[in-house]
Amino acid sequence: MASITIEIDGNIVNAKAGERLITITDREGISVPRFCYHKKLSVSTSCRMCLVDIEGVPKPQTACSTPVSDGMKIHTQNEKAKASQKAVMEFLLINHPLDCPICDQGGECELQDVAVEYGSDVSRFSEGKRVVAPSDIGPLIQTDMTRCIHCTRCVRFGSEIAGIMEMGGTGRGEDLKIEPFLAEGITSELSGNMIDVCPVGALTSKPFRYELRSWQMASADSVARHDLVGSNLYAQTYKGLVKRVVSGDNELVNETWISDRDRFSYEGLAHENRLLLPQIKVEGQWKEVEWNVALDFAIKGLNKNALNSRKAHKLGGLASSTATTEEFYLMQKMLREIGCENIDYRLNVNNLDDPIHLDSNIKLSDLECVDNVLVIGANLRLEQPMINLRLRKAQLAGATVSALNVKAFDYNHKTNHSTVSPNEIATILAGALKVILEKNSLEAPSYITNINPSELSINLAGKLLNSERSVIVLGEHVINNTQAASIAQMVAQIAKQVNGKTLNVTSSANTLGAQYAHFLPKSKGMNTNEMLTADMSAFLLLDIYPEYDFHHSNSAVEALSKDDVFVVSLNSFNNELVAQYSDVLLPMAAMYETSGSHVNINHDMQSFAAAVKAPEEAKPAWKILKVFADLLELQGFHYENITQVSEELRHQKIYKHKQDIAIELGKKSPAIETIWMHSAYHSDALLRHAKSLSSSKIGQTNSASMNTATAKELSLECGNTYLGVPVVVSDSVADRCVFVSSNQSTDMGRE
Amino acid sequence: MIISDNTKKQIDSWIEKYPQGKQSSAVMEALKLVQAENDNQLTSEAIQAVADYLDMPGIAAAEVATFYENYNHKPVGKHIIRFCHNISCMLNGADDLITHLETKLGVKTGEVTKDGLISVKKVECLGACVGAPMFQIDDQYYEHLTADKIDDIVDGLK
Numbered sequence: 001m002a003s004i005t006i007e008i009d010g011n012i013v014n015a016k017a018g019e020r021l022i023t024i025t026d027r028e029g030i031s032v033p034r035f036c037y038h039k040k041l042s043v044s045t046s047c048r049m050c051l052v053d054i055e056g057v058p059k060p061q062t063a064c065s066t067p068v069s070d071g072m073k074i075h076t077q078n079e080k081a082k083a084s085q086k087a088v089m090e091f092l093l094i095n096h097p098l099d100c101p102i103c104d105q106g107g108e109c110e111l112q113d114v115a116v117e118y119g120s121d122v123s124r125f126s127e128g129k130r131v132v133a134p135s136d137i138g139p140l141i142q143t144d145m146t147r148c149i150h151c152t153r154c155v156r157f158g159s160e161i162a163g164i165m166e167m168g169g170t171g172r173g174e175d176l177k178i179e180p181f182l183a184e185g186i187t188s189e190l191s192g193n194m195i196d197v198c199p200v201g202a203l204t205s206k207p208f209r210y211e212l213r214s215w216q217m218a219s220a221d222s223v224a225r226h227d228l229v230g231s232n233l234y235a236q237t238y239k240g241l242v243k244r245v246v247s248g249d250n251e252l253v254n255e256t257w258i259s260d261r262d263r264f265s266y267e268g269l270a271h272e273n274r275l276l277l278p279q280i281k282v283e284g285q286w287k288e289v290e291w292n293v294a295l296d297f298a299i300k301g302l303n304k305n306a307l308n309s310r311k312a313h314k315l316g317g318l319a320s321s322t323a324t325t326e327e328f329y330l331m332q333k334m335l336r337e338i339g340c341e342n343i344d345y346r347l348n349v350n351n352l353d354d355p356i357h358l359d360s361n362i363k364l365s366d367l368e369c370v371d372n373v374l375v376i377g378a379n380l381r382l383e384q385p386m387i388n389l390r391l392r393k394a395q396l397a398g399a400t401v402s403a404l405n406v407k408a409f410d411y412n413h414k415t416n417h418s419t420v421s422p423n424e425i426a427t428i429l430a431g432a433l434k435v436i437l438e439k440n441s442l443e444a445p446s447y448i449t450n451i452n453p454s455e456l457s458i459n460l461a462g463k464l465l466n467s468e469r470s471v472i473v474l475g476e477h478v479i480n481n482t483q484a485a486s487i488a489q490m491v492a493q494i495a496k497q498v499n500g501k502t503l504n505v506t507s508s509a510n511t512l513g514a515q516y517a518h519f520l521p522k523s524k525g526m527n528t529n530e531m532l533t534a535d536m537s538a539f540l541l542l543d544i545y546p547e548y549d550f551h552h553s554n555s556a557v558e559a560l561s562k563d564d565v566f567v568v569s570l571n572s573f574n575n576e577l578v579a580q581y582s583d584v585l586l587p588m589a590a591m592y593e594t595s596g597s598h599v600n601i602n603h604d605m606q607s608f609a610a611a612v613k614a615p616e617e618a619k620p621a622w623k624i625l626k627v628f629a630d631l632l633e634l635q636g637f638h639y640e641n642i643t644q645v646s647e648e649l650r651h652q653k654i655y656k657h658k659q660d661i662a663i664e665l666g667k668k669s670p671a672i673e674t675i676w677m678h679s680a681y682h683s684d685a686l687l688r689h690a691k692s693l694s695s696s697k698i699g700q701t702n703s704a705s706m707n708t709a710t711a712k713e714l715s716l717e718c719g720n721t722y723l724g725v726p727v728v729v730s731d732s733v734a735d736r737c738v739f740v741s742s743n744q745s746t747d748m749g750r751e
Numbered sequence: 752m753i754i755s756d757n758t759k760k761q762i763d764s765w766i767e768k769y770p771q772g773k774q775s776s777a778v779m780e781a782l783k784l785v786q787a788e789n790d791n792q793l794t795s796e797a798i799q800a801v802a803d804y805l806d807m808p809g810i811a812a813a814e815v816a817t818f819y820e821n822y823n824h825k826p827v828g829k830h831i832i833r834f835c836h837n838i839s840c841m842l843n844g845a846d847d848l849i850t851h852l853e854t855k856l857g858v859k860t861g862e863v864t865k866d867g868l869i870s871v872k873k874v875e876c877l878g879a880c881v882g883a884p885m886f887q888i889d890d891q892y893y894e895h896l897t898a899d900k901i902d903d904i905v906d907g908l909k
């Protein structure tokens with residue numbers, strides 16, 4: 001676009017021809033009032049608040065939709081502009097209720113702010129005002145539609161960003177109502193952003209209803225830790241409690257959106273199951289004690305069971321992948337210092353002998369520029385909402401998206417779904433690799449020489465070969481595929497052959513942080529599954545809930561519950577099972593209560609400070625670990641603050657296991673294949689305790705989907721249960737496969 | 752909610768008139784056709800069925816279906832009187848005439864007479880301002896209305 005100069009309020013301003021006026025005034029810091037315009041949404045020009053005067057144009061023009069041209073002279077403040085803006089304001093206020101004193105938006109309401117400047121103090125409108133009955137659209141968003149000014153931001157957010165148009169304008173004129181169709185409510189995994197975009201108090205946070213005024217709260221920069229994105233957000237706090245979470249801006253990470261799971265998980269912090277006081281188990285009875293007593297007890301137990309008797313190899317250290325990088329680092333440093341190499345965060349992997357190795361080598365912001373996407377084993381919308389949002393942009397811009405999934409999941413963009421059984425994936429990829437290697441005139445390795453590429457393989461290979469910027473996304477459903485490691489290697493090879501990128505989302509939360517912190521067994525140590533079957537004498541656990549976290553949940557509980565095994569649990573929540581196998585319970589700070597960092601898929605180590613203090617006696621785990629190390633009289637733990645820990649670990653290189661394994665294409669297994677996933681709102685402890693999320697549609701998901709033939713083979717029908725989960729018969733599932741998405745614990749028979 | 756094959760065929764002929772991928776442009780005609788074969792009424796299920804057929808969000812079809820007065824969302828009578836109450840008709844006494852009609856039939860606008868014969872709706876300008884006040888019964892316009900004229904016309908409805 002050609003550079004031009006225009007004049008705004010008498011000042012010369014540089015611009016590009018055709019740019020919209022409002023982007024220029026925003027850039028220059030010139031204030032133009034607006035309601036319907038939003039920088040990330042299409043321009044609807046429906047509120048008329050942004051009227052400005054342009055010389056030579058008889059009528060005032062809307063700044064949000066007017067493209068500029070060279071020499072344009074614009075007045076945003078002259079009498080004509082002001083008068084037009086005031087007139088529009090008067091119209092907008094005609095039907096707006098005067099309920100600011102009881103409106104949750106009060107104090108952060110765009111209408112209120114603009115009205116202060118442009119509104120009149122007396123209303124000339126004496127007729128009746130419009131009243132709209134509120135509709136219940138779910139547990140996350142509160143509606144007060146009488147306040148709606150019909151800006152349609154929420155409608156456009158749904159259709160343009162979230163990818164499912166759920167809100168719409170029904171009726172006409174004075175009867176126009178913004179509402180969802182049918183009584184189903186709002187189901188999008190990104191729905192909370194509508195609260196942020198709504199300029200008035202029509203859509204507000206339901207869990208936050210009638211809690212506080214925005215000015216009463218302090219706002220702390222923070223980072224979400226439920227996925228590999230690490231969305232930037234603000235935790236708003238009052239008297240030591242997180243009261244609300246709103247999205248932050250970071251173009252490289254989450255733009256300006258956050259997922260519902262990041263927005264509403266804070267509710268779990270106040271759950272009644274929080275572990276608040278240190279406790280020790282004496283002769284089978286739990287006793288609440290002072291910190292020093294609990295720590296002494298823990299040290300003595302560890303000494304007796306593992307350390308003094310030179311049995312450090314019988315000690316195991318396991319941590320949840322939601323831990324901070326600093327927690328991972330300190331815990332492994334301490335364990336290694338005392339001679340324990342049994343360290344792992346990979347709890348939900350069946351086969352840790354050949355785990356998946358695949359680097360992610362594409363930045364989040366580049367995802368929207370790819371021209372071909374292959375998704376393998378992921379329900380991206382729910383599992384990785386922010387990544388899906390970027391890929392959806394790419395699709396809308398013309399990229400082709402193909403998916404190899406056990407079920408044709410409801411993606412919100414155009415996808416060529418191939419529903420395949422998990423045990424076909426390796427062969428399909430091998431076929432595609434063969435086609436690609438042939439095309440590149442390279443010799444095929446022995447394991448694929450006998451493969452006869454299927455039509456699907458040829459098709460996928462064709463797309464990959466014909467695209468310049470492909471990305472292959474490897475998803476969580478592959479993690480327990482019997483050929484997971486081979487699949488990952490073939491993905492890497494294919495990507496290399498076609499100059500494409502790879503995105504590994506097989507694990508979530510801060511798993512990259514764990515790798516930077518070397519929270520993994522190196523050559524001498526045992527991995528999780530080995531620890532569960534070995535003859536162990538003690539465990540140090542960081543925020544672990546075996547009934548949900550482990551793939552082998554039953555053997556985990558068994559291993560931890562053995563009489564002669566001493567278990568020290570640092571936990572943020574307590575429950576019967578944790579109390580049953582633990583010997584010491586040390587209450588730890590949860591998300592927002594601790595400082596540290598999270599490594600996202602861009603390999604950015606994003607630091608955050610605690611927004612609130614942990615409740616009662618709970619302490620940040622990094623401090624607990626440091627004191628632990630001091631009590632064990634270990635050297636090298638003289639940290640005065642978390643920054644020193646972060647500095648120390650910042651120099652670490654990511655730890656990688658040996659990469660190459662011999663690819664083997666296993667035989668098709670005769671058994672019915674089951675993929676078990678937690679519902680998107682049950683994937684970590686904080687989420688599982690967040691009440692509004694749990695009661696939302698996604699949180700309620702508890703189903704074992706299978707097709708008619710499979711159901712028949714298993715003699716099941718709708719209303720029955722499979723592994724304790726209600727059966728749903730759907731022909732979108734691959735033959736002889738079951739896809740379980742459950743909000744229940746996994747001890748219901750997954751093993 | 753199932754759309755009959757015949758209606759589908761008719762909808763398809765409308766879809767053909769638009770560029771490929773723009774099938775949702777046929778939504779108005781599709782709603783009209785589906786309404787016609789469903790007691791002259793569009794239930795939420797019917798709107799969703801149209802939306803599904805045209806591969807568009809249900810709410811987007813509902814926006815159209817609730818915008819125009821020619822779609823009915825409640826049971827209607829055999830005949831529908833669409834009384835214009837926009838500016839020209841209003842200035843020419845439409846409001847009083849609507850009240851007259853309501854009293855005569857013993858129903859409010861939006862309702863159906865007990866015998867199921869007539870329903871009354873208030874609608875926006877029907878483009879016949881020159882003959883204001885006016886109403887439309889089914890496909891027929893009646894202009895320059897007076898109370899007497901209304902009585903005659905309505906009494907003649909069977």
Ligand code: SF4
Binds near residue numbers: 147148153154197202
């Ligand atoms: S609910 Fe809010 S965002 Fe949606 S149209 Fe109304 S004012 Fe705009």
Ligand code: FES
Binds near residue numbers: 035049
């Ligand atoms: S902001 Fe320009 S018309 Fe609404």
Ligand code: FES
Binds near residue numbers: 835
């Ligand atoms: S105003 Fe009644 S027909 Fe135009």
